Amino acid sequence: MFERIDGMRTIEFGTPGASREKLVNLILHGQKRATAGLLIGDYESEGEPIEHVGELLAIVDNDVKHVGTMKVTRVEVLRFADVPDELALAEAEGDMNAADFRASHLAYWTRVGESVTDDTLIVTVYFDLLPEITRS
Template sequence: MTSESASPPANLTSVPRAEFGFPGPLRDQLVAAILDGSKTSTTALVVDYEQEGEPLPEVGSRAVVIDSDDRAVAVIEVTDVRVVPLAQVDLAHVVDEGEGDTSVAEWRAGHERFWHGEEMRAALDDPEFTVDDTTPAVLWRFRLVTDLRLAD
């Protein structure tokens, strides 16, 4: 989800933003997991990229991670991208999301709560939006390149 842009460091102004979840407790949790190294994968929906008019991530591309206060806190680099139906999300990907899920079913339930939530439905401009086993998902892996908090 894009929002009004904060001013990242001058050398990062051309680097795309990576916003995990919506601002608030979930984003705080996800950003903390990126910064401590426990989160090295994430899942998005193809429809979200289409709605935002944004291209899918590409291997080798970098993005600035934005926290709930709209601050640039890290730079990540995409290391792998797969587009698969939700039914094909595997346990390795789930575990590497760093959210504490120990099964694909547990991961799926939590993600469906997010995707079926009011904020996501509003962002997609579809109050009835739902996912199913065939929904195309973007599974991408990344590595932490720079912790920008250390540059303060």
Template sequence: MWPRVNGMRALELGHPGAMRAALNALVLAGRKTATTCLLDEYAEETEGLEYVGERQALLDSEGRSIATLEYTGVEVKPFAEVTWEHARAEGEGDESLEDWREVHRRFWEGSGTPVEEDTVVVCLTFRVMGDLGPRRRRLRDGDRRGQGRGRGHGVRAQPRGAGGPGFRHRRPAAAPRGAGHGRLCGLRDADGPGAFACLAHPGAGAAFRA
């Protein structure tokens, strides 16, 4: 199961550190309003799908809530049917649907889950609730103090549009529960056509997405 924060399931984007800081900044700036994850991950974590109107806490690398998200759309479909509208809403700078597909496919395959055309994914859209306080505005505007523990691969420093496909961060198989990882939803390789991004886990506790 995923953890809960203030009675809500939580979302952690990407790996802790620079990647998460960059993805969170995109969300707080209103540039990232979507994420994608694999349906099988919900069963692995015994979590139910998000639902329209559900609210989740968006967490930083220290596990602190920096915003509340409300889901505005939940669609379950084969990977081949993900639309350019959804891919673009992830705000990671992909220049085409093919670019988005290549980055996500490479990330999931690198994580040990090859994705085929008929692999079922969950496409989530969301909005940030309420006004941003001073600290949240700093995060939105790029204050990355304290992000040094992030992994080397992550969102581009200067993304085309945002910095890479945003996925919920998926907990690696070898990592223990609560180890700071969320669901894997499509990270990009900084050396590839896109940058890393992760979708957060829907549902419970710390959700990681791209």
């Protein structure tokens, strides 16, 4: 289970280091509005429940410092093959459509040791940054 800050679950983006720094900056600058994780690899294996609409999550940086708060606006569990273009664009990681998303995320998940097929279930989380709680 992830730790809690100010009563909220924390959420970490990407892997520690430059990847996490880039993703957190995209969020804090209003570009990144969605994320995706593997149902088995990121949730079930860590004993972490799926986010729910309305949930507030503490965004943490590489030092596990609370740098912002996000509010979950939509959650879907989809087959990897069924990811929509909308998610690719909302993630703001450079993917312009679902095919780009699948290629880049397959490469990432393979690099970190996960096995992904068209039928692999992923959790997609759309969110809003709460600017009044953003921390510097």
